[in-house]
Structure formats: C-alpha cells, structure tokens
Amino acid sequence: MTTPEPDAPENSDGVGESLQQGLFSHLLELRTRLLKSVATVVLLLLALVPFANRLYSELAAPLVARLPHGAHLIATEVTSPFITPLKLAFYTALFISMPVILYQLWAFVSPGLYKHEKRLARPLLVAAMGLFYLGCAFAYFLVLPAAFRFLTAVTPEGVEMMTDISHYLDFVMLMFFAFGLCFEVPVAVVVLAAVGVVDLDKLRSGRRYAIVGAFAIAALITPPDITSMMMLGIPMCLLYELGVLAVRWLVKPGSLRPDAS
Template structure:
C-alpha cells in the first residue's frame, strides 16, 4: 500500500506532463490551421485568376483554337477552389513549420537546435525554389514538347482538374528534389556518411540524379536535363554545407 502511494505522485506528474504537451500541440496546430484558413478566405475571390496564372505555361503553347476544358459539372467551380487551398498551404507553410518547431525545440539539445534552425529554413526555401523552377522553366519546356508531338488530327484539350493535379505533382516532386543539400547534411550529421565519402560518391550522385530526373519529369530529354543538372549542383552545395556546418568529428560514422 505504501509503495503504491509513493508511485502515485510520479504517475500523476507524468500524466499531467503528457496532458500539458497534448494541450500545447493542439494549440499550435490550431494556430497553423487558422493561418491557412485566413489565407484561404483571402484568396477565394482571386481563385479564378490564380488558376489562369497557373495555366499559362500550357495555354501559351496550345495550338490555335485549343483550350482547357472542364469535363465535370462542378469542375469550373471546384478546381480553382482547390488551387486556392493549395496556395494557402503554400503561403502558410512558414507558420506551420514555426509552430511545429516551437513544439519540438524545447526537447532538443543546444547543438541540435544550432543545426536544425538553418536546415529548416533551407528546406523551406529550397522547396519554394523547386516549385518556381518547375513553373518558370521546366513546365514551359515540357508543354512545348508535348504539344509538338501530338499526332496530327488529334486536338489537345486538357481537363482543368487533371492539369491542376499534374502541376501540383510536379511542384511537389521538384520541391522534394531540391532538398538534396538538406538530405546530405542530415545524413552526415547522423553518421551515415562522412565528408570523404560524399566527395568520392559524386559519380553515383550524378547517375542517381539523372535516374530520378528520368522517372519524375515528362518524357522529354530537355526536362530531364533541366532537373538533373540542378540536383548535381545542389549535391555539391550539400557537400560544402557539411564542410561548413559540421566539425570533422561529427561526420564520422557512429
């Protein structure tokens, strides 16, 4: 009986600590959700304009008389709203990541915080750069190729919902591919690879970059090269970041 009484305060403290963490997590998730909802409400009046801008890489390269179509009854209404939601997530991502960071950071050591802050900021910036790279460079080149190889007698009319899904998939894929420097630094920080292994593995990184590019990009050589070359350069940036951010002892295998 006495033993159970001694254990009770510890159990109560653990339960209260877990409950307080859950309350904090709920609060921070609510703040992130409110941010996205506020941005979404502000974007709804501009949903059609947003879609028109998103469709420009394809619309500018369609043959004379061709245009985008809506094959579903509510497609012309729902699809721009979906884009507005994706854009709200895109704009609200810094707040979402900040709330997650504020929840996780108290449990990290000082050296972990020192490394995590620049990596988190770099990951967000690189994701945005990947999306911009896809929109301004890769998609125009890909659509120029696709419209050029359309068989004679076939009229190219793309459904607006399918176009949105394709472009969002490309944004997500390029945003992830641009995370190469962050992935390299993380692998070095946890001891999976060291600086010398990264330097000697350049040839494998190049082959991997071209293989990933061939799998992700539309079926034209231009798009593949336009993704593979930045990935190779980003790998080199990751090697430099390992040299700058990690001490020699931190890049050795555990």
C-alpha cells in the first residue's frame, strides 16, 4: 500500500508566480529608468557636440591664460584634436544630466524606503548634488588658476611648458571629481551619524583628527604647492564643521535604522 504524497502547500504556485511577476516588473521599471537616463545624456551630447571646441577652450582658459608668451597646448596624437573635445562634450552632458539620473534612481528605490528614510534621504541627495557642483566650480575658478600659476612659475629655464590637450583634460576631470567628492564631507558626516556610527560627542572630540585627515587628503590630490593644498584643506575643515552643525540640528541617533520612529 503506497502512502499518499504530502499535499503541496496551498497557493504555493500563486506565491511563486507573484514573486516572479514582481521581480519582472521591477526589472522592467529599472530598464525604463536607465533608458530615460541614457536618453537624457545622449540628447545633451548631441546638442553639445557642435560646441565641443568652444567648451574645450573654456576648460583650457585657466592654463592658457598663465602660459608663457608663445606657449600653447599641443596634440601629440593624430586623433586628439577630434576625440578630446568630444570626450569633454560627453563629460559635460553627463555632468548636466546628473539631476535627471539621480531623480530616476530616487524614483526607483524610494518605494522601498521607510518614511523616516525618505525624509532624510531627499535633502541629502539634493545637498550631495549641490556640493559636488560647488566643489567642481571651486576647483575651476580658484584652485586651477592658483595651481597653474605655481606650475608655470617653477618651470625650469630652457623648458617650454606645452601640455598635451588629452592629458590636460584627464588632469582637470580628475581634479573636478576629487574636489566634488571632498565637498561631500557634510553629507558623509550626516549619514554616519544617522546610522549610529558616530554621535555628536564623537564628532566634536574627533575634530583634530578630521583636520589632520583633511590636510593629508589635500596634500595627496592637489598639485604640489602649498596654496592648492590650503585651498582644499581649509574648505574641508569648514565643511566638517557644517556637517557637525547639521547633525546637531537635523539628525536623531540611529535615525536610519529600521526600528527608528
């Protein structure tokens, strides 16, 4: 006599189907939002391509204005005069599209967040984007002119300073990215406090270490002159203090934990 097979749990097929449908719908939504982000970048790139050479001239202005008389930028590769401005147009399109990309990312992940997480995440996203743009502007208008003034001043006699356009673009983009990230100090401080890694007392007592760390980072990523290092180290210290104030005013301990009210 054969024993009957145990009955399968009721609605197991239905649960599996609903999970598959839910996963499929999330993947479709992710694809849609990625396509919107890519389309935004592509449309802006197409609009900027006719102005690529002008964009590069504006980017090169801080260096060109400080080159010795008769010196100029050079292209050491055959395709550099075409490829380099086109790369800059792409970087510019990506830079301008960042609010749209972040919005698409937010629209995708926000339904799965708690209310208190949304309440803190919205201003953090806006602040992170604004601080990144501020860091890039700070590098372009203040740091790069000071750095190039120093570099042209210390060029050995008999050496003509004529930088390759591709290497110059890579250097400036690296500086923009580095300064943009360094200006995210207040956001990083608020997030660490919100998840309970640090509290207000630890932030205050760790101020001296933050100052040392800020100037160590500045020494690593800026050109080798004291002016550029100070122009990054001092703002990072001020931004750390701004983060401490934001924690004091806005953040409850552990406010991003799931059990937070």
